[in-house]
Structures are given as structure tokens and as C-alpha cells.
Amino acid sequence: DTEVTQTPKHLVMGMTNKKSLKCEQHMGHRAMYWYKQKAKKPPELMFVYSYEKLSINESVPSRFSPECPNSSLLNLHLHALQPEDSALYLCASSPDRQALNTEAFFGQGTRLTVV
């Protein structure tokens, strides 16, 4: 299994809603990431988890709350979002071998629309 699976594929939510994005991988990767990608722009890093611990938070607003319940799962909890948060949210994973950078595998993304 060489896939990163994200659910849901599409999500429309109101500004007062609470929703969660889910990401799953079974490749034994110990690093997992959330990226945000706006139309015609590159992916922007939001969070990095290494061995289930948050290692990087790229100054993301608190209305985005990540969670890593175990080494295979990564969630992104959403609350009180703004319309400008509408974007493609990509999850990725990589082996996280020390002293060696390795390929990051991306999921297909969740296309989020905030209304």
C-alpha cells in the first residue's frame, strides 16, 4: 500500500461549523504533514508531525487544530473558518529517517469551501 488516503474529497461548511479532515497511511511513515494549496499556487506547509509529535507549526491560526492519534492517522479539526480558508488541503507522509531526506507522498486532497 503506497497511498495516502484523505477523506472527505469535498467539504462545504459554514463559518460557524466544526468539521474534521482525515488522513491515513499504512506505509509505516513516521512523519505526516498538512499543506494548504490555493488555486494556481504552490502547496504551503501548515503542520508537521514527527513520531506522533507536533514538530512544526507554521504560524497557522488556532481555528485549525491538528491531531495525530497514532502513527497512521492525521486529523485536521476546523472551527470558525473564514471564506478565505477555502482551498485544497493536502496531507502527506514520509519515512522521517534521520539524516536523510526522503520522498513525501501526497494524498489527493480535500477541497474545502467555506460559505
Place this chain on the structure above:
Amino acid sequence: GENVEQHPSTLSVQEGDSAVIKCTYSDSASNYFPWYKQELGKRPQLIIDIRSNVGEKKDQRIAVTLNKTAKHFSLHITETQPEDSAVYFCAASIRAGANNLFFGTGTRLTVIP
């Protein structure tokens, strides 16, 4: 933090011609440079990568070159085909272990049949 610049933003070539995309990076500590292809509505997929201890790497029609002194790296696609049409992103990473990838702004490549 790292700053990655990518040129050109759009590129059109005739089928069978070569395409070259160039990137520069700012942090000399960067040591891993992947290239991703993203088709419309799909996930970014790695097509080739290079580490800082190597100057060139080739995989069939795709090659990447790295000049650490000048801090730039390039993607070369030969014998282009219509299915090569996509957006290509370069990236740089300054950490070992968990990749903190900094992406370039992307190049939209169109291969004209």
C-alpha cells in the same frame, strides 16, 4: 526561512521538443531537491529528486541538475509528450528527517501535439 524561485511560470513546447524549468534557492543548508508534477485536480506526485551530494540525476526522459555553488537546480524533460502537460513544482528542504519542503511557484507546461 528558505525562499525558492521558479521560472518560467508558463512554458509551451511542441511535442518532441525539450523543456527546461529552473529554480533557485536561498539557504545554502538546503540539501534535498524534489520535483513534483501536479495534473489538474490531482495530487502532487514526485517525478525525480536529487540530494546535495550529487550534481546530476537522470531517469529516462527526465533529468535534474544541481549547482550548489550557484544555488540553482533545473529540470530537463526531453522528447516531450502531450501527457507531460501539467504544473511542475520544484522544492527544497533544509532539514533531515521530516521534510519541511519549501515549494517554488510552479510552471505550467503545455506540450502541443
